[in-house]
């Protein structure tokens with residue numbers, strides 16, 4: 001027997017992401033942000049990043065090394081000032097089980113060797129801007145301690161430890177003594193700074209990819225828990241919004257959470273990000289259709305194809321199901337699959353829009369200023385209609401004024417460019 005009906009699922013998703021619900025969530029989000037900034041218990045870590053907002057005039061060359069999800073990326077980036085950039089090709093390598101489930105030495109050894117392939121031993125000095133996109137409590141622009149892993153990584157010996165030190169040791173071990181890690185950054189301040197380098201109205205950076213999170217610019221006087229370095233008036237805060245949990249969870253959300261490596265944590269992330277969307281749809285579909293086994297169903301390959309299917313008989317939905325050995329489906333079956341995939345993705349996009357709205361209204365409740373939101377991540381860039389739903393929801397929440405004052409942009413290569421900008425501002429605040 002199915003544990004829930006299609007009718008129930010549809011009404012659940014519509015209710016939890018209705019306009020009035022989103023407005024309620026935004027209010028709670030503000031309270032959590034405030035508590036986090038005061039250093040009180042909150043689901044939002046609100047981490048001061050030691051990175052000051054860029055002016056667009058920053059200059060300098062950096063090697064950016066980026067550990068984001070389960071991939072490593074590196075490239076050389078040169079900022080030429082006035083929004084101009086010269087960047088080398090991106091080198092990419094996927095991390096294996098040894099790195100993502102093994103010991104810290106394995107992970108950082110691999111990162112060090114990867115950096116080595118871009119550094120010339122002849123260079124007297126190689127400035128590295130390191131992007132490490134997990135919840136890190138920063139203690140300086142180039143120091144920080146991992147609070148917990150997310151996105152399914154469970155490497156031992158990293159949580160509770162200082163990240164730059166781990167990487168520095170690994171670099172020294174292979175004799176790369178000319179490399180200096182000048183900055184440590186999350187991908188969200190990088191998205192913000194990359195947007196800001198070309199648009200001075202940019203004050204929020206968002207990632208909607210394997211994981212999800214955002215960073216924004218806050219007045220230092222509001223960050224009660226933090227003793228700011230002298231002369232700093234504004235600081236970029238890494239919200240770590242993926243951990244927000246004041247949300248109504250469906251049975252499928254609870255099931256997914258129970259099966260995850262970080263139970264009870266990252267509740268919003270588990271409803272929004274690419275790592276989990278396919279899993280939610282899978283759990284729901286298997287709950288409705290006895291005997292269906294959709295093991296391996298994911299957002300990138302399967303949900304995307306289903307969402308794009310505009311054929312009359314839902315031929316692509318049929319093809320996806322056949323891949324899982326589910327043959328002879330009726331058109332009704334396929335319609336249900338398509339609608340469930342749509343509901344899961346729509347909730348994700350609407351929650352993303354609500355979170356963005358909450359961040360904007362935290363600093364500018366009546367939209368007096370213009371805001372550019374720099375968004376990156378595969379879900380935002382590639383999932384059909386995801387960005388359009390976000391735009392529509394923001395308009396639904398703000399009315400016409402939202403359309404006038406808020407611009408949501410996709411910033412290409414935001415992580416590497418933003419990290420170089422952070423490397424450059426790091427030189428200013430030391």
Ligand code: BGC
Pocket residue numbers: 068133134135136150151186187188207209210211212213214240242269
């Ligand atoms: C991490 C954040 C990161 C986000 C997007 C989350 O799982 O906790 O630090 O910014 O993923 O990569």
